[in-house]
Amino acid sequence: MSAELMHGKSAEPAVRVRGLNVVYATSQGDLPAVRDVDLDIEAEKITGIIGESGSGKSTLVMALLNSVGKPGKIVSGSVMVPGVGDMLSIDRERQRRARGKELGLVFQAAQNSLNPLRRIGHQVLDLGRSHEVRDLRDLLRKASDLLTRLGMDADRVLTSYQHELSGGMRQRVGIMFALILDAKIVILDEATTALDMLSQASVLEIVRELHKERGLTTILVTHDMGVVADMADRVVVMYGGEIVEEGPSGSVLSHPAHPYTQGLIRAIPRISGAIDRAVPLPGAPADLKTYLEPGCPFYQRCAAAMPKCQANRPTSLTVSADRKVACFKVTDHD
């Protein structure tokens, strides 16, 4: 790895998101799910995206593939992927070819990501045919290698139907599907959430190995701080569809700057000690009303709120080397 990449400054990002806005059409009007997101995903790094349920993490990664399902709609923005172009403006066929081949996604509900009526092996072949893979035999061999790596009996899995596999096995099969076409950018959206702690640890270990081995750019979407601390080089914290803080995971987790990040870290229960040492965040996650307010989306729940926060939305500013925070308390130096 070059020195440039180590510093992560001058290297071209693997994904460059600019001005991304995604809304969900509801009966009460458009609910913004991702708001004005600018984000550079550094190449060959593991980026963790963290936030509460409903903070827009999954919508953001689905938007990277331009696969936001209805009633969601991408309103504006661009998602530049080197070698592909802007996922949001290239034609549909090129988008389709990029999905799976350039950007592999292991999807939140990966246990149900398989066609129940076709054997896994056949679905691998379907994938290969869709992406014009010449040597399908070789593709099956790759699938078999990956499945073995993921700790499964590859022959049995390839000849099985979805209902013949356990939840954990299906999840791993989902990971295999994201990696099999040698996508350089791999997104795991809560991919290990449904697994027990031991399987989770072993799957994450394999992900880490493959990440290094293949020089992947990995995006981990999770609400588990432990996973981020363990795996990620960088962390992106989302609240109410906005990125409130981002930076190298070590420094963000040890010195969280945004009150929301601080709250998230305080809310983690420890293995030992009383459960009430974990402090839940007061209030409810951002909803439609919050978005109509002109101020900071976290204003209602913020202990450090100032009058200014109610009237103005803080913008994300670089506070120190490589760290950005969207909070007046941090960015204002008076």
Added chain:
Amino acid sequence: MKTVMARLAKRLVAGVIMILVVASFTFLLVRLMPGNPVEAKYQSLLLNGLTPVQAMDEVRVMYGFIPHQSLWIQYLHYLGQILHLNLGQSISYEGTPVMRIILGAAPWTIILVLTGTVASFIVGILAGVIAAIRRNSPVGSAITISGSVLHGIPLFVMALFLAYVFTTIWAVLPFGAPYNAALTPGFNGPFISSLARHALLPVFTYALASYGGWLLTMKSSVISVLGDDFILASEVRGLKTSTRVGYIAHNAILPLFTILALSLGFMFGGSLFIEDIFDYPGLGNLLVNAINNRDYPLMSGAFLLITVAVIASNIITDFLYSVVDPRIRR
């Protein structure tokens, strides 16, 4: 394969038992009906001057049993006759075996209903997939509306309307009778083309009337499959549209197989309105005539046929299911 055979055998045994139960039920029903047609016939034969012995013999030939025997003996006799495929003799078509009458009427119904059902199934399914995938576009809405409207029009209204349009206003098709009576039935060109021309209108009516049902059922099935996670996953993996539509259609069509099999079973009940309006001597007409004439042997024969057909089609669906749906294969 062994388990499949065992399953099939189990199903067959269950089917035979069901048929026996229904046969027993029809047997009792006929005997519980007011008016005792057997006794009436016996009495009328006596009045016609036959001796009691002759009259009894006559009745025995006609109904296949002797009225003064105990119910239990009659029942055993009846079952024995069924096993020999003897359904007794018709009253309205005097002296003709019920079996022969039913076999004579069945082909007309099968031509009509089978062709109509298969045609409407295929068209309805395809239209249903399009209507579901394009449900937010004018094309999808138009298809859905066509389904609802056609589904809502009663069969006899549709039949009369089409008959009026195509045989009166724009007289391109013949009306009434299954074929041109001037031709000799057989495997010859003119007869077959006449058969086809006469069948066109009733088949079309039947297909048009059932198309809406298939379309709407398939549409809702496709929409529910579209919401499944694996469809989103297939998009995210960049599968070709044709492959994805194949995934969707395969998963969505499964529930419709049951309905198709049941409707093919009920086909043997005939389609009364169509047969009546287009003057087809099919099973529907036969059943109505039997009821009007209190032809009990013919009635119970027709009911038995419907039962056997429905049960048999159920067994076949069950078997087909285990071929098309791996989750049931075990």
